[in-house]
Every structure is written in structure tokens, then in C-alpha cells.
Amino acid sequence: MNIAYQGKTKTGKEIIVRYLEMADLEKMLDFINDLSDEKTFVRYQGEHETVDSEKKYLEGRLEAIKSGETVHLLVFCDGKLVGASDVHMMDKTEKHIGMLGISVSKNFRGEGIGKILMNLIEEEAKKKLSNLKMITLGVYFTNTIARDCTKKWGLQSMEYYQTESAGTVSSRTRF
Numbered sequence: 001m002n003i004a005y006q007g008k009t010k011t012g013k014e015i016i017v018r019y020l021e022m023a024d025l026e027k028m029l030d031f032i033n034d035l036s037d038e039k040t041f042v043r044y045q046g047e048h049e050t051v052d053s054e055k056k057y058l059e060g061r062l063e064a065i066k067s068g069e070t071v072h073l074l075v076f077c078d079g080k081l082v083g084a085s086d087v088h089m090m091d092k093t094e095k096h097i098g099m100l101g102i103s104v105s106k107n108f109r110g111e112g113i114g115k116i117l118m119n120l121i122e123e124e125a126k127k128k129l130s131n132l133k134m135i136t137l138g139v140y141f142t143n144t145i146a147r148d149c150t151k152k153w154g155l156q157s158m159e160y161y162q163t164e165s166a167g168t169v170s171s172r173t174r175f
């Protein structure tokens, strides 16, 4: 098992952060479906993945990690998957840009897990993604917590823009 971090949250919960594995399929399925049911600030708004669709996603992710196009970390607390973050390289004229995703389970937010994950995923991305020049993070305009986080987490040179249709804002950082 490739552990990227082991430590405690602000309230003293033991967490482990590591790369995803094929054996994480069921936990990843529960995680994304719970997040979707919550209808929080993510693309999923109640839709459910299935074992088959999640298996395809996971296989694709493992391939992309092998070929250096993706870094993807999971956070576990007492064996439960409670957080995930990834940076996935885009293509064509955007092949220098990595798209970042991050989410923490509802009952584990505000304990510093997001901050830990963000630092780890950025380090991993810089190490493993050879074309990476910029990380992009899409944040819904009304997601004030995530917008605060991007500032606190030290994203520099942010460009905010709002798209009419989705009402989203993206922040970008160069390093």
C-alpha cells in the first residue's frame, strides 16, 4: 500500500491518504453516490453510478495514473473512504493544464482534511505530471466555502469568471 500521508485531523481522528486501488471499487461507489445524494457543490446532483460504470471509471483512472496523466488520492478514516482528490491532465491546446477535483464526506468537513489533501495532491501533481504548468479548479459561484479555501490554500494568479449557463466560477493558478 502506497501511503502518502498518515496523521490526525483537527479533532484527533486518524486518517490515511493513499493512491486508489482496484479493491476500492465499492467504497468509491458509495462515496460518489452519497455525495451525489447530498446535492452539494459537485457535478453530480442525485444521479447514481453503478458497479459497472464505477469499475470502468476506476480502470480508466488506474491506466491514466500509469501513463502519467492523472494523480488521484483517497482519504480513509477507520477504513471508511471520507475524501478524494485528483488532478487530471487536459488535452490538445490545454495539455499543460491539470483539472483539479476535491471532495470530503459531509461528516468529516471542517477538520482540515481538505487542506491536507490539497497540499498532497499539488505535490503529487508536480512530481508525476510532466506536462503540468497550471492547475485549474472549477468552483460554483455560490460555493463560498470552496472559494474561501482556494484563497487560504494559496492559489495564486486566480482568474475568476462566471459562465452564464452553469453559474460556475473557475479559479486558476500558475506555478
Ligand SMILES: CC(C)(COP(=O)(O)OP(=O)(O)OC[C@H]1O[C@@H](n2cnc3c(N)ncnc32)[C@H](O)[C@@H]1OP(=O)(O)O)[C@@H](O)C(=O)NCCC(=O)NCCS
Pocket (backbone or CB within 6 Å): 040, 041, 042, 102, 103, 104, 105, 108, 109, 110, 111, 112, 113, 114, 115, 116, 137, 138, 139, 140, 143, 145, 146, 148, 149, 152
Ligand atoms: C470544499 C471541501 C473540499 C473542503 O474540505 P474540508 O475538509 O472541509 O476543508 P478544511 O477543513 O481543510 O477547511 C479549509 C477551509 O475551509 C473553510 N471551511 C471549512 N468548513 C467550513 C464551514 N463549515 N464554514 C465556513 N468555512 C469553512 C475554512 O476557511 C477552512 O479554513 P481554516 O482551516 O483556516 O478554518 C469540502 O467542504 C467539500 O467537499 N465540500 C463539498 C464538495 C465541494 O464543494 N467540493 C469542492 C469543489 S471545488
